[in-house]
Amino acid sequence: MFARLALCSRLPSRNWQSNCSRVSIRAFSQAKFSLPRPHGKSFAHRSELKQAKRIVVKLGSAVVTRGDECGLALGRLASIVEQVAMLQNQGREMMIVTSGAVAFGKQRLRHEILLSQSVRQALHSGQNQLKDMSIPVLEARACAAAGQSGLMALYEAMFTQYSICTAQILVTNLDFHDEQKRRNLNSTLHELLRMNIVPIINTNDAVVPPPVPNSDLQGVNVISIKDNDSLAARLAVEMKADLLIALSDVQGLFDSPPGTDDAKLIDIFYPGDQQSITYGTKSRVGIGGMEAKVKAALWALQGGTSVVIANGTDPKVTGHVITDIVEGKKVGTFFSEVKPAGPTVEQQTEMARHAGRALASLLPEQRGEIICCLSELLTEKKEEILSANKRDMELATASGRFSQALIDRLSLSTAKLNSLAIGLRQLAVSSRDSVGRVLRRTRVANNLELEQITVPIGVLLVIFESRPDCLPQVSALAIASGNALLLKGGKEAAHTNKILHQLTQEALSIHGVTDAIQLVSTREEVEDLCRLDKLIDLIIPRGSSELVREIQRAAKGIPVLGHSEGVCHVYVDNDASIDKAIDVVKDSKCDYPAACNAMETLLIHKDLLRTPIFDQIIDMLRIEHVKIHAGPRFASYLTFSPSEVKSLRSEYGDLECCIEVVDSMQEAVDHIHKYGSSHTDVIVTENEETAEQFLQQVDSACVFWNSSSRFADGYRFGLGAEVGISTARIHARGPVGLEGLLTTKWILRGEGHTVADFSEQGSMKYLHENIPIPQGSFS
Numbered sequence: 001m002f003a004r005l006a007l008c009s010r011l012p013s014r015n016w017q018s019n020c021s022r023v024s025i026r027a028f029s030q031a032k033f034s035l036p037r038p039h040g041k042s043f044a045h046r047s048e049l050k051q052a053k054r055i056v057v058k059l060g061s062a063v064v065t066r067g068d069e070c071g072l073a074l075g076r077l078a079s080i081v082e083q084v085a086m087l088q089n090q091g092r093e094m095m096i097v098t099s100g101a102v103a104f105g106k107q108r109l110r111h112e113i114l115l116s117q118s119v120r121q122a123l124h125s126g127q128n129q130l131k132d133m134s135i136p137v138l139e140a141r142a143c144a145a146a147g148q149s150g151l152m153a154l155y156e157a158m159f160t161q162y163s164i165c166t167a168q169i170l171v172t173n174l175d176f177h178d179e180q181k182r183r184n185l186n187s188t189l190h191e192l193l194r195m196n197i198v199p200i201i202n203t204n205d206a207v208v209p210p211p212v213p214n215s216d217l218q219g220v221n222v223i224s225i226k227d228n229d230s231l232a233a234r235l236a237v238e239m240k241a242d243l244l245i246a247l248s249d250v251q252g253l254f255d256s257p258p259g260t261d262d263a264k265l266i267d268i269f270y271p272g273d274q275q276s277i278t279y280g281t282k283s284r285v286g287i288g289g290m291e292a293k294v295k296a297a298l299w300a301l302q303g304g305t306s307v308v309i310a311n312g313t314d315p316k317v318t319g320h321v322i323t324d325i326v327e328g329k330k331v332g333t334f335f336s337e338v339k340p341a342g343p344t345v346e347q348q349t350e351m352a353r354h355a356g357r358a359l360a361s362l363l364p365e366q367r368g369e370i371i372c373c374l375s376e377l378l379t380e381k382k383e384e385i386l387s388a389n390k391r392d393m394e395l396a397t398a399s400g401r402f403s404q405a406l407i408d409r410l411s412l413s414t415a416k417l418n419s420l421a422i423g424l425r426q427l428a429v430s431s432r433d434s435v436g437r438v439l440r441r442t443r444v445a446n447n448l449e450l451e452q453i454t455v456p457i458g459v460l461l462v463i464f465e466s467r468p469d470c471l472p473q474v475s476a477l478a479i480a481s482g483n484a485l486l487l488k489g490g491k492e493a494a495h496t497n498k499i500l501h502q503l504t505q506e507a508l509s510i511h512g513v514t515d516a517i518q519l520v521s522t523r524e525e526v527e528d529l530c531r532l533d534k535l536i537d538l539i540i541p542r543g544s545s546e547l548v549r550e551i552q553r554a555a556k557g558i559p560v561l562g563h564s565e566g567v568c569h570v571y572v573d574n575d576a577s578i579d580k581a582i583d584v585v586k587d588s589k590c591d592y593p594a595a596c597n598a599m600e601t602l603l604i605h606k607d608l609l610r611t612p613i614f615d616q617i618i619d620m621l622r623i624e625h626v627k628i629h630a631g632p633r634f635a636s637y638l639t640f641s642p643s644e645v646k647s648l649r650s651e652y653g654d655l656e657c658c659i660e661v662v663d664s665m666q667e668a669v670d671h672i673h674k675y676g677s678s679h680t681d682v683i684v685t686e687n688e689e690t691a692e693q694f695l696q697q698v699d700s701a702c703v704f705w706n707s708s709s710r711f712a713d714g715y716r717f718g719l720g721a722e723v724g725i726s727t728a729r730i731h732a733r734g735p736v737g738l739e740g741l742l743t744t745k746w747i748l749r750g751e752g753h754t755v756a757d758f759s760e761q762g763s764m765k766y767l768h769e770n771i772p773i774p775q776g777s778f779s
Contacts, residue, residue: 167199253294356458405654456484464489477721540561563725567600570684575685600652
């Protein structure tokens, strides 16, 4: 066997780091994953890739080689080495199949030839001949021979930074056809893995013969090693690897050549789908193309190894592409033998968009009929809904993983369903004055009229936790506004969400737009959904502040409508009514403490300390079993105080609150602006002037006077329903109902007008006259 084993040499460390952010190897080494599974069957889903223990990473020529094809892409290679080291230090067994020897050798040989020529010509022809020097065509085998040692030395230097040893193995096709050599190779690799050494494998290009036409990929037991794609596939199967990651210069497998207008990246590829693919030309470097990669991937999949083909050259992803794949994120093309029964999330989104356009074109009365039908179904199918919800509640309670507040949000009741049905009927009425409403009409010039009308946003993605009552609310709002909708609910409400979605589709079917609302039931991660920027127009999170922040971080290309926290305040002024103060504080904190509009901080005017109003408020909170945390100033007034608050920005979501003391209404406003979340804030006072100043100065989505913070709700505001509460300062703000799910477009009606007509030399002048809009006017 033509194999060379080079034990790790402790070369001096050099700074080969890439521009990607460094992650502590020690921290990653604590990561846990499942015990190795029996080999022979590949993973069915991306989420299972976290279990992969033995991993082969194949680095194509385009990944390792510089753009000029002469030398290596050092920064890119360093980031790949860093990721492999991370996974190795987690306890996984990593192997690398690499290209690059030819490119490295070409760089060295060019340098040597130029140096040699310059010396010879200087001696024999004089300096005037140097400009005529030309570099001969370099033979690939010679380049490989000159570059292999340097390539290996580079890998050793890079891995040494992470205290990881490497070993080099060079193979040819003949090594896999001789049974003894195959056993020797297998034994060597297993011994290296046992010693926690990363094998770095390459074809021995210095001696490899030209590939025999049509001789590769003849079955599980025969595969010709004619490029590193087939080598990586053969090696992965021989070594019973769990996962093969093939990095190239494209995102993955497309249904047609990348760069063409309609080319779509294939998320999951199944055996038998080859006929649906049109392959383009191969990479600028290397001897394989995408077709060779797919053949090798399917061969490996047949042998029990999962495969992902992904981009290893994009600077935006190179620093984490390998670790992202192993974490199960939607990167590149995943090869699977298990085809799901239903459509992919991308297909669901396309279906929703197509049906959503039909929904938007319905008459307002027809959309109202759909919502009324859904309202009636919530009442008619009440027992089935509550039965499914009971099952979810039992599973959630038995799991022991959910807080009581979350279980409370999960619960449905007859009263909740009745309230939902009433709200939907209200919305059905208001929906008759939504899509296509004329907001502005202007005569720009004679016979040139301009209209601004309301239109749907497009495709909405609503991600919600626990609360299944959110599903019919959001669905009704999407129907009323003519938007397509993608719903992603939590697993804890799976049974309830399923039946509520079925009822929603039943209502949509009366006007043939069943597909306009889709429930994502596949194993899609939230972060993966947030990457569908070409399919989704707006994301609306409904859930904890952690969920909202996670989505805001992940959705870099899609607008997010929501609030990250609900740190709501109630300020009790020195002119407050004792009865109103007790009622407002009690309802704001105790009516539903898990809600985002519940009070979290109670601000007390300093003059109320040690007065009956203060004592009664404290007594009421204790009777309601509210745990009190003292703000820094409040704690200073007390000899024996409650536990001092850790943060004045806390959202407790439970029967807990912070109490703090302020000197004035203005100080209360300043406190709210510093520590609040711009959600809902309240003043309790009998002084109208003080109240009006508070209402004007507080910069929150909802500001109330002598009213509970719990009124911040779309249904209570008469919107019929809400998709959530927004603390953003553009588009919709506060409880977002029907109006918040509409945008506008401009329609210009002319008679051959041109801009040139309105120039200084033109014959026309702008008028810009507003035209009255008749009541209920629609375009």
